Amino acid sequence: MSGTRIERTERLLDLLLCLVATSRPVSRATIRSVVPGYDSAPSESAFERMFERDKDELRGMGIPIETVLDSGGDVEGYRAARDWALTEVQLTAEELAVIAIAASVWDEAVLADPARNALRKLESVQPDPVRMSHSVAGVRLHAQDAALLPLLASLRESRMVSFDYRAANGEEVTRRQVDPWGVVARDGHWYLVGHDRDRSQVRVFRLSRIQGTVTVTAQPQANPAPSGTDIGSLVGQMSAELQARATVRVRAGAAAGLRGRQSVDPFADAEIEVTAATQGQLVGRICAAGEGAIAVSPTDLVQEVVITLRTIRDQHRGQVHR
Amino acid sequence: MSSTSAARLSRLLALVPWLYAHDGVTIDEASRHFGVSPAQLEKDLWLLILCGLPGYGPDQLIDIQFWGTDARIHVIDPQALERPLRLSGDESAALLIALRLLAQVPGGHDRGALLSAMEKLQQAVGGSAPDDSVVIDSGTADEVVQAIDTALAGQAALRIRYSGSARDAITDREVEPIAVRTVNGRAYLEAWCRLAGAVRTFRVDRIQQAAVLDRIPDREQAREQARETSTSDQSPDADDLLATARLPQGVMAEILVHESARWALDVYPMEAVAEQADGGVVARILVRDPQWLVRLVLSLRGLVVVLAPDALRDAVGAAAEAALQGYDEPSTPRPEGT
Numbered sequence: 001m002s003g004t005r006i007e008r009t010e011r012l013l014d015l016l017l018c019l020v021a022t023s024r025p026v027s028r029a030t031i032r033s034v035v036p037g038y039d040s041a042p043s044e045s046a047f048e049r050m051f052e053r054d055k056d057e058l059r060g061m062g063i064p065i066e067t068v069l070d071s072g073g074d075v076e077g078y079r080a081a082r083d084w085a086l087t088e089v090q091l092t093a094e095e096l097a098v099i100a101i102a103a104s105v106w107d108e109a110v111l112a113d114p115a116r117n118a119l120r121k122l123e124s125v126q127p128d129p130v131r132m133s134h135s136v137a138g139v140r141l142h143a144q145d146a147a148l149l150p151l152l153a154s155l156r157e158s159r160m161v162s163f164d165y166r167a168a169n170g171e172e173v174t175r176r177q178v179d180p181w182g183v184v185a186r187d188g189h190w191y192l193v194g195h196d197r198d199r200s201q202v203r204v205f206r207l208s209r210i211q212g213t214v215t216v217t218a219q220p221q222a223n224p225a226p227s228g229t230d231i232g233s234l235v236g237q238m239s240a241e242l243q244a245r246a247t248v249r250v251r252a253g254a255a256a257g258l259r260g261r262q263s264v265d266p267f268a269d270a271e272i273e274v275t276a277a278t279q280g281q282l283v284g285r286i287c288a289a290g291e292g293a294i295a296v297s298p299t300d301l302v303q304e305v306v307i308t309l310r311t312i313r314d315q316h317r318g319q320v321h322r
Numbered sequence: 323m324s325s326t327s328a329a330r331l332s333r334l335l336a337l338v339p340w341l342y343a344h345d346g347v348t349i350d351e352a353s354r355h356f357g358v359s360p361a362q363l364e365k366d367l368w369l370l371i372l373c374g375l376p377g378y379g380p381d382q383l384i385d386i387q388f389w390g391t392d393a394r395i396h397v398i399d400p401q402a403l404e405r406p407l408r409l410s411g412d413e414s415a416a417l418l419i420a421l422r423l424l425a426q427v428p429g430g431h432d433r434g435a436l437l438s439a440m441e442k443l444q445q446a447v448g449g450s451a452p453d454d455s456v457v458i459d460s461g462t463a464d465e466v467v468q469a470i471d472t473a474l475a476g477q478a479a480l481r482i483r484y485s486g487s488a489r490d491a492i493t494d495r496e497v498e499p500i501a502v503r504t505v506n507g508r509a510y511l512e513a514w515c516r517l518a519g520a521v522r523t524f525r526v527d528r529i530q531q532a533a534v535l536d537r538i539p540d541r542e543q544a545r546e547q548a549r550e551t552s553t554s555d556q557s558p559d560a561d562d563l564l565a566t567a568r569l570p571q572g573v574m575a576e577i578l579v580h581e582s583a584r585w586a587l588d589v590y591p592m593e594a595v596a597e598q599a600d601g602g603v604v605a606r607i608l609v610r611d612p613q614w615l616v617r618l619v620l621s622l623r624g625l626v627v628v629l630a631p632d633a634l635r636d637a638v639g640a641a642a643e644a645a646l647q648g649y650d651e652p653s654t655p656r657p658e659g660t
Contacts, residue, residue: 008327013334013373020402021375034376057328062410085405089446094435099443102420111416117332118413120356121406124340141423141458152415155455182455185423225455232457249648256485256492261461261530266483266492280623288621289490290641294648306649309642311624316639320629 008054011037015054016063020084025068025077086121096122105141110149145190145207150214154180158221160197164211173211178203179223182231191235195223204235244279246286247296248272254292258285271296283308333358334366338384338403346394364388367395374401414447419456426460427509428470428526429502461527462509469532470511473499477538480513483531484524488614492530493517498538502526572610576630579603583625590618609634616641 014035018026032038032047041047055078059065064081091099103119106112147163154161162177178194181202185191190207225231250258252267264270276282283304286295295302333356341352353363367388374383385398409417421440425433473480479498486493497513500521504510509526579586581601587594596604609615612634619626619638628635 007369009330009334010369010373012327012331013370016331016335017373017402018376036378061328061332062407062413083408086408087446089442091439091442092435094432095439095442098421098424098432098436098439099417102417102424105420105423106416111412111419114410114412115416115420117336118409118417120336120340121409121413123355124336124406125343141420149412152456153411156411156415180455182457184457184459185419186457186459187461229454231454232459235457235459253492254490256490256528257487259485259492266485266530267494284621284623287623287642287645288617289645290617290620291644291648292490293645302649306646308623309620309646309649312620313639313642313646315624315627316635316642319632320635 006037006040008037011035012054012057016058016080019058019065019078020080022079023082025066025079027077028075030077086125089122089125091122107142110146111141141185142188145210147192147207147210147214148183148190150216151180151183151192151207154214154216155182157216158224160217160219160221161194161214162217163214165205166209166211176203176205177217178205179221181225181229181234183207184232184235186232186235193225193231193234197222202234244276244282244301246274246282246298246301248274248286248289249294249296250289251292255289258289258293279304287312330366332407334370335403336406337363337366338370338386338397338400339406341386341395342397342400342404345396349388349393349395352395409443409447414443415456418443418447419458422456423458423460426458426462426464426467427502427504428462428467428511429474429509433471460509462529463531466526466529466532469534470499470502470526470529472534473532474502476534479516479535479538481533481535482524482529485528485530487525487528488611488617490613490617496535497522497524572608573631573634575607575609575615575628575634577605577607577619578627578629579605580625583622586622586626604629612637620645 014037015031018031018035026034028051031051032041038047038050041050055065063084066079066081068076068079070076099122100119103115106115151161160177160179162175164173165176166173177197178192179197180192180194182193183190184193192205192207192210194203194205195201196203248255248258249269249271252269256266258274259266259270259272262272264272274282274285276285279301283301286293286305287308295305337352337356340355341347344352347355349360349363349367353360356363358366367386370384371386372383376382381399382401383399384401384403386395387398388395418440421436421443425436425440469480472478479496481494481496483492483494495515495517497511497515499511499513501512502509503512511524511526511529513522513524514520515522576595577592578598579592579602584601584603586592587603587605590607592605592607594603594605598604607615615628615634616638619628620641628638
């Protein structure tokens with residue numbers, strides 16, 4: 001073998017096999033002398049660099065490499081944790097077929113690659129999936145927001161995150177420190193719900209407004225969600241985006257858009273609360289309901305609705321002069 | 323930050339167990355499954371048989387046979403690699419989140435398999451699975467999904483409460499489901515609508531309630547109608563035209579778009595025809611349902627004005643006038659014959 005330069009992939013695979021083959025930790029010295037590829041290291045420090053890099057690479061792939069200390073606190077050696085391999089999962093062909101569809105749901109978004117890799121792993125221990133025609137095959141989840149991956153990791157590890165966030169109504173970008181409670185996909189957007197440490201309040205953040213990368217800090221979660229918290233319902237209620245409110249009287253059976261998912265009887269006149277990011281948006285939504293909705297308060301919003309409707313009426317009066 | 327070596331190692335670690343479980347596949351089949359060229363796959367195999375457990379004697383190396391006239395692959399000894407790597411946190415999250423989304427979409431897929439697959443995956447990954455902290459809100463209540471599934475499976479009719487977009491109205495109607503389709507990631511229920519006496523397409527997330535009714539006596543009529551219309555009305559922009567009477571060819575309206583509403587050109591099916599000196603633009607927009615255009619113009623707060631045809635101009639003006647009646651506005655009679 002000597003003289004042949006060993007490919008790095010080969011060295012990594014041999015290192016992995018060396019670490020999984022034994023339940024006893026393998027010392028660095030043993031690794032250096034045994035695993036092909038390290039013999040080409042010209043010096044102890046060159047070997048150290050190669051080995052550190054390889055170890056990080058394997059860990060980056062999700063392989064749990066344990067560092068075992070001896071009674072004196074020195075590193076005795078390394079080994080792969082017992083659960084490095086996929087546990088026995090017995091999937092039926094139908095279950096695997098559904099998982100294959102699930103893996104295709106991610107729309108070339110950040111989670112498309114992990115989904116494909118996961119499918120490949122599951123397929124490798126199962127019979128070939130039955131190809132079924134599913135009407136759900138066209139369902140898509142969008143997660144272009146690169147923030148999703150670190151946020152999911154922070155939730156798994158219960159750690160605080162920090163990121164730069166651009167407010168809904170301006171250019172202002174502020175650094176936020178958040179104890180994450182959960183992420184929510186709704187209406188094509190992803191939201192983070194969490195406890196904002198600087199504001200000491202629960203806040204909702206839209207992932208597409210996060211600037212740059214999300215840092216998963218070493219700090220453990222300090223303000224976890226009270227048990228039984230319905231993360232999903234928080235997004236609708238307290239999104240920081242929803243800063244305009246109005247009371248609106250809606251006619252029976254009408255104003256479906258304004259009523260949204262409110263639980264009032266749709267076939268009765270009702271007075272409902274409506275929210276939007278800005279007053280302008282709210283005015284637009286109320287006007288769009290036409291005679292199906294009458295703004296009740298606040299006064300300045302009611303006036304704006306009336307002025308807007310008058311403008312539109314006058315714009316569409318008579319013939320166009322051009 | 324994975325290197326090319328790591329990417330290749332990932333493939334190798336998935337390749338061995340897959341080949342072990344699929345004894346006798348050809349190099350072509352394997353390369354297709356892993357999305358690499360046959361030449362690359364052969365290189366992978368050559369690399370694998372050089373690797374093994376410390377000692378590296380004949381019994382300690384990975385043993386794969388892939389020569390011979392039929393070029394079929396047989397894994398004789400996978401050493402420690404008969405199972406793939408465990409799922410990473412991202413990988414299990416990607417699958418479980420997607421499965422949870424699928425569970426919220428009706429449409430006659432194998433719900434039993436879906437739920438058991440979720441359970442098994444969750445078990446396989448132990449504590450690292452997302453739970454209450456990841457919410458996929460498709461906007462559809464579980465009861466609605468189940469009712470649609472039941473109706474499709476048992477060929478039964480449904481009573482639905484539908485929150486229509488174009489008419490902005492909530493209606494209760496009886497429908498005979500034909501199929502669930504997804505367009506641009508959204509689920510739609512295609513059904514014979516007894517109220518309209520025609521096939522209609524309903525956005526599933528706008529169905530607020532659904533209850534299963536009687537069995538459908540004869541679906542031939544609905545199927546026939548579905549065949550006639552299914553090609554024309556599934557355009558990506560059809561969202562707001564659904565569950566309304568469709569004018570198959572629609573009418574072209576001319577509108578003046580104010581400078582500060584130019585974004586609407588990208589959002590709605592509009593086409594700019596003449597730039598204005600003040601930064602505005604005259605555009606054409608395809609209108610299949612007059613009420614849809616009226617609502618669109620009202621929502622744009624005076625930044626869009628309908629120029630033609632007169633019937634649509636009048637409809638917008640009349641809608642604004644009608645809305646003003648709710649505010650003690652003095653009614654302004656429209657001058658006749660201008």
